[in-house]
Amino acid sequence: MSQESPFIEVRDLHQRFGEQHVLRGVTTHVNKGETLVLLGGSGGGKSVLVKHFIGLLSPYSGQVIVNGDDISNMNERQLGKVRQAMGMMFQNGALFDSMTVGQNIAFPLRERGFKDEEEIQQRVLECLKIVKLPGQEAKMPADLSGGMRKRVALARAIVDRPECVLYDEPHAGLDPITGDSIDHLIKDLQNNHGMTNIIITHEMRSVFRIADRVIFLKQGQIYWEGTPQEMKDSEDPELLDFIEGVAREEVAT
Numbered sequence: 001m002s003q004e005s006p007f008i009e010v011r012d013l014h015q016r017f018g019e020q021h022v023l024r025g026v027t028t029h030v031n032k033g034e035t036l037v038l039l040g041g042s043g044g045g046k047s048v049l050v051k052h053f054i055g056l057l058s059p060y061s062g063q064v065i066v067n068g069d070d071i072s073n074m075n076e077r078q079l080g081k082v083r084q085a086m087g088m089m090f091q092n093g094a095l096f097d098s099m100t101v102g103q104n105i106a107f108p109l110r111e112r113g114f115k116d117e118e119e120i121q122q123r124v125l126e127c128l129k130i131v132k133l134p135g136q137e138a139k140m141p142a143d144l145s146g147g148m149r150k151r152v153a154l155a156r157a158i159v160d161r162p163e164c165v166l167y168d169e170p171h172a173g174l175d176p177i178t179g180d181s182i183d184h185l186i187k188d189l190q191n192n193h194g195m196t197n198i199i200i201t202h203e204m205r206s207v208f209r210i211a212d213r214v215i216f217l218k219q220g221q222i223y224w225e226g227t228p229q230e231m232k233d234s235e236d237p238e239l240l241d242f243i244e245g246v247a248r249e250e251v252a253t
């Protein structure tokens, strides 16, 4: 795993919506092949930040560099190429309820103009195997559990063989055991398929299990970054406050 070649670089990124200044000079990077966890309070700009990584939002100011290319001012056609390298599991990532599991997973390929049905089917089956749902391609989403739906969404995110997968709260709404199975898949994609993972989550147990590195967004900036071990050892009051707050919420729910 190379620490020297960032897959994504963010330089002094600002984003605002009207009067609301959500990102206030974010500077950070994501290394190739690492699993990075992004922590931060609700409404703090985590989803907004990762949307810049795939050009779903363009910076108010600052730069986002992906695979060496500045994507800040790219047009949709140029962004199409960048997005090919990125799979995204959106927050509450809904499946299309009127499509089968297989059709859901095939969707990004068809969107991109894949015509070879045999290749499409082969990729769908391969991805279902990776997410440990072999043989489920003909099911309808409504017939699946929450955890299975998440895994189908993950299969859809990786069907175009991205280099990097973005997960926006993949553990939300899952019981601990199902959450664990998502963690296993995330590590499997990293270790056996060479993927770079970027994960937004509040599940601290998962953070310690899967993260190579953690960044903590606060007041629109990267307030802290380090390894899970460094986080355990940290005495930073703001960081501890956040972690304890998350733990309290977990006990409360």
Ligand SMILES: Nc1ncnc2c1ncn2[C@@H]1O[C@H](COP(=O)(O)OP(=O)(O)O)[C@@H](O)[C@H]1O
Residues within 6 Å of the ligand: 017, 022, 040, 041, 042, 043, 044, 045, 046, 047, 048, 049
């Ligand atoms: N497209 C948008 N237009 C206007 N405001 C937005 C938009 N996207 C996000 N926001 C606002 O930016 C803030 C940060 O949102 P978000 O990144 O979704 O937070 P979180 O850290 O919970 O993921 C919120 O106040 C949200 O309402």
Ligand SMILES: [Mg+2]
Residues within 6 Å of the ligand: 046, 047, 048, 091, 168
């Ligand atoms: Mg969010």
